[in-house]
Amino acid sequence: MPVATQASLKGLTPEQLEETSCRLCLNNTYHLGLKPGQAVLDAVGGAHRLQGWRHNILTDSGGFQMVSLLKLATITEEGVRFLSPHDGTPMLLTPEHSVALQNSIGSDIMMQLDDVLVTTSPDRERMRVAMERSVRWLDRCIAAHARPETQNLFCIIQGGLDLEMRRECTLAMVERDTPGIAVGGLSGGEAKDDYCRVVETVTALLPELKPRYVMGIGYPEDLVVSVALGADMFDCVWPTRTARFGNAVTKNGVLNLKHSRYAADFGPIEEGCGCICCREGEGGLGITRAFISHNANKETVAAHLLTIHNVWYQLNLMREMREAIIEDRFPAYVRGFFAALYPDRANYPTWAVDTLRRVGVDLLD
16 A cells, blocks of 8 residues: 555645556544644545545554654554654543544545564563553543444554464454454564564464555565465555655666666666556656656655655555465466566575575565
8 A cells, every 4th residue: 555644645646646556545543633623524525525536545553653753652452642753732632532533534444553663672560551451541542433334444463572462462453343454653763574474473373364564564575475474454654755865666676767777778667567657658758767867856756756666666565465466376477576586596585585495485486
């Protein structure tokens, strides 16, 4: 899912986002609750109307701001008390208020308010408090949810890097029978091996026919390995943020098109890419690397075009994996993906090789 924090993907119109094949994007409950605010959301008829988006929206609960805005937040059993990063005014985000905001936003998938702690925290006691509180807060979210027939509430599994704590939380959350299940609290600086073991541990305990959403994950190799571990859904600001620094995500790695070597490169951003920027004919723009390089440091158009390309790349990567699974050729697809990204096998990341081997995909075979 591309991340449209403030109900917009930076630099793109809803039509441009739709053209990438995106059908589900993410909005941020905390930020929309501050501005434009719940009264405006109710008056306009929700975030779909506000942003002119006729497809699906997932809203996070605001819980992640406990990490990103920690200096502005105080966490108690009642909820999270924030000071607005805009003007310093106080805001209390409780499970009930988070759900009410998401009901006003009208998101198709809404997340429970959870107690989020960075995985690298050494405070095991605080991690257990956060895990158990997240289960209690889910119960409060379920009770407060006003539109369960039209909005799907997902639980979020916590527990840091402690696998027993993750198992305990997973079993408790699965009992609540929410329409989908998320794994939270990762992408916080933990080692890749630790990340993989958490995802592998949790997915082994999840029902097969419910969506599994690993929150905050976006690097292509992370997506591929996580799908191999049994995950389905992801979100991350990385593909859009890195575009604003002049970087194009491709099957052969990330290209910094601001570099002078691309100043006279008249090839597409990525050869064979099907995005509107790269393709020629049939409504394509045929944008060259030279054009991006020329504009990357001085005109926003370069960031907009790279955002379109990067979002299309990520969505296409997920589409290719989905098709490979359906056609029963996923291991071969994974091997091809890593071969394109790392032409020299000696450079394959050890964490990926070891993790994939545990689930029957041998990159070195």
